[in-house]
Amino acid sequence: MKHVPDPNLPVELDGGRLRRDGVQCVLDPGDEFGVEAGLRLVEEHGGEVTLVSMGPPAAAEAIKRGLSMGAHRGLLISDDALAGADALATATVLAAALGGRDFDLIIAGVESTDGYTGTMPSTLAELLGLPQLTFATSLSVTGSSVRVDRQSPDGYQVVECPLPALVTVTAGVNEPRYPSFKGIMAAKKKPMEELALGDLAVELDVRQKVVQVTQAEERRAGQVVAADGDTAGRIADLLAEAKVI
Amino acid sequence: MAGVWVYAEVTSDGGVDTAALEILTKARTLGGELAAVALGPGASAAAGRLGEHGAATVYASDDEVFADYVAQPAAHALHHLVEKHAPELILFATNYDSRDIAGRLSAKTGSPLMSNATDLLGLDRARTAVAGGATLVDVALEGSPRLVLVRPKSFKAEPSGGAAELVPVDVDVPGELRLAKRVERHEAAASGPRLEDAGVVLAGGRGLGEAGNFKLLDELASLIPNAAVGATRAVVDAGWVPYAYQIGQTGKAVKPDVYIAAGISGATQHIVGMKGAKRVVAINKDDDAPIFQMADFGVVGDALKVLEQLIDEVRSRTGGAP
Missing domain, CATH: 3.40.50.620 (HUPs)
Incomplete structure (x- = not known):
């Protein structure tokens, strides 16, 4: 899961990257669906949900939000040297932190609401030697296999694979619960493990960097009018001018 | 080399x-x-x-x-x-x-x-x-x-x-x-032009109120040659229309001559999929909606009423044939 600038606020940039300091951050709304999916699976099959995030110390707030929804424990990987990590570096760190641990399923959002990169989960799956089921709009576990409906350009496909595996979920896979007061109180006592880069045997080499930032030519707003008796005629005029009717 | x-x-x-x-x-x-x-x-x-x-x-x-x-x-x-x-x-x-x-x-x-x-x-x-x-x-x-x-x-x-x-x-x-196996495919090529190739895209969002109101967009599309219907992620996630309709970051990118956004607020997610449109018409009841910032012609009002009137107007101009 990821702690991201609140997507309901205007985007602030700093040298082509999203500004995070001094900006209101929240648990990525896309990740709430992943937390909910995990909680439902353990309610049905037993087990525990561990929340994992890489980010600045404040990312602990994102984990706490998930703990207050009902997850069992948290793991935060935080280190100044990780600022600006790209998808490969992030996946490398997560793989080092998760490799060797006992789990059946890793659940992630399809893409973060801030970076929209959308490749970190599949890179992580490859590094851990796991199959991946991405773009899941529904998710179920039966025995030792996991099955999803996977979005595709013209509909969906049903895809299944044996556990352990990695799944990415879309918004719409479920309706995330709100933390209860009891959940919020309980979250304060739940275990939270913290790791720094020195605790993991990884070498990072970020090989993409922003070299230039420019403003795009903005599309200019045209006329905005209140709907009246002429509105449909004016839209039809525009269609005719464009020679589409 | x-x-x-x-x-x-x-x-x-x-x-x-x-x-x-x-x-x-x-x-x-x-x-x-x-x-x-x-x-x-x-x-x-x-x-x-x-x-x-x-x-x-x-x-x-x-x-x-x-x-x-x-x-x-x-x-x-x-x-x-x-x-x-x-x-x-x-x-x-x-x-x-x-x-x-x-x-x-x-x-x-x-x-x-x-x-x-x-x-x-x-x-x-x-x-x-x-x-x-x-x-x-x-x-x-x-x-x-x-x-x-x-x-x-x-x-x-x-x-x-x-x-x-x-x-x-x-x-x-x-x-x-050989682990992640596709066991079923539920994919139907939609009738009419493909969304990404359409000359006119009629897209609906939450502002249409409910799934059934997409029939207005279908009806309008039936009157315009090479027109296709699309949607925002919000309504696709809500199950109003199939995933194949989704325009935006995680959906399709479209570049039509005319894009009509009905009941769409204009989230970044959606904008990146349609900003290549030549002309944008936006209809939304909220005059603060970001979509108006990029619309050539913006209408503040009830998208359903405007669509109903537009269907009548286009039908009368074209004689009802696409």
């Missing part, structure tokens, strides 16, 4: 994903030796189209394994080809399967992977647009191969009239990579 590869998604009848042809067209201008990689049934048959768009070589395998199992076999085959031929740059379209394959390849080769490119500036440099397209960010990539995912509709596909040499890919996909 530097090798530039384009990974092309293909269909079993030899069809090629339009986005791959767009990327090939642009890649012709970068210099370097251009090749395409196509994996799965139809790959060899697609070599003609890929060659016409600039690929000098097409590495192809028609093996069913690439269609039956998600990502792992294709990433394995690509890795095998990379080790053998050492391309410098590999380009993918930001599509469902390609995103997964590129992510896996990045781990196998230790390659930097840039997502959501909207322009290619050279063999080691690409551009992306952030903040809803308002800011352009140029990124330099180091190492080899460098991997870039390019948004569909970033370029126009134009054939150059070439022909490709077909090189069969001979790679064994071990059993441990």
Whole structure:
């Protein structure tokens, strides 16, 4: 899961990257669906949900939000040297932190609401030697296999694979619960493990960097009018001018 | 000479994903030796189209394994080809399967992977647009191969009239990579023009109130030649219309002559999929909706009423025939 600038606020940039300091951050709304999916699976099959995030110390707030929804424990990987990590570096760190641990399923959002990169989960799956089921709009576990409906350009496909595996979920896979007061109180006592880069045997080499930032030519707003008796005629005029009717 | 590869998604009848042809067209201008990689049934048959768009070589395998199992076999085959031929740059379209394959390849080769490119500036440099397209960010990539995912509709596909040499890919996909199996497909090609090719796109959002009101957009589309209906992620996630309707970051990119946004507020997610439209008409009851910032003609009002009137107006002007 990821702690991201609140997507309901205007985007602030700093040298082509999203500004995070001094900006209101929240648990990525896309990740709430992943937390909910995990909680439902353990309610049905037993087990525990561990929340994992890489980010600045404040990312602990994102984990706490998930703990207050009902997850069992948290793991935060935080280190100044990780600022600006790209998808490969992030996946490398997560793989080092998760490799060797006992789990059946890793659940992630399809893409973060801030970076929209959308490749970190599949890179992580490859590094851990796991199959991946991405773009899941529904998710179920039966025995030792996991099955999803996977979005595709013209509909969906049903895809299944044996556990352990990695799944990415879309918004719409479920309706995330709100933390209860009891959940919020309980979250304060739940275990939270913290790791720094020195605790993991990884070498990072970020090989993409922003070299230039420019403003795009903005599309200019045209006329905005209140709907009246002429509105449909004016839209039809525009269609005719464009020679589409 | 530097090798530039384009990974092309293909269909079993030899069809090629339009986005791959767009990327090939642009890649012709970068210099370097251009090749395409196509994996799965139809790959060899697609070599003609890929060659016409600039690929000098097409590495192809028609093996069913690439269609039956998600990502792992294709990433394995690509890795095998990379080790053998050492391309410098590999380009993918930001599509469902390609995103997964590129992510896996990045781990196998230790390659930097840039997502959501909207322009290619050279063999080691690409551009992306952030903040809803308002800011352009140029990124330099180091190492080899460098991997870039390019948004569909970033370029126009134009054939150059070439022909490709077909090189069969001979790679064994071990059993441990045959795990994520496609067991059912629920995919129907929609009737009428494809959303991404339509000249007029009629898109609906939450402001339409309920799923049933999409029939207004269907009716209007039936009156306009080459018109298709699309939707925002919010209403797709709510189950009002199938995923195939989704326009935006995670859906389709469209570039029609006219885009009519009905009951759409204009979230960044959605804007990146439609900002290439020539003319934008927005109808929304909230006069603060960001969509008005980019509309050529904005109407503040009830989208359902305006659509009903527009249907009557278009019907009376065209005599009811598309």
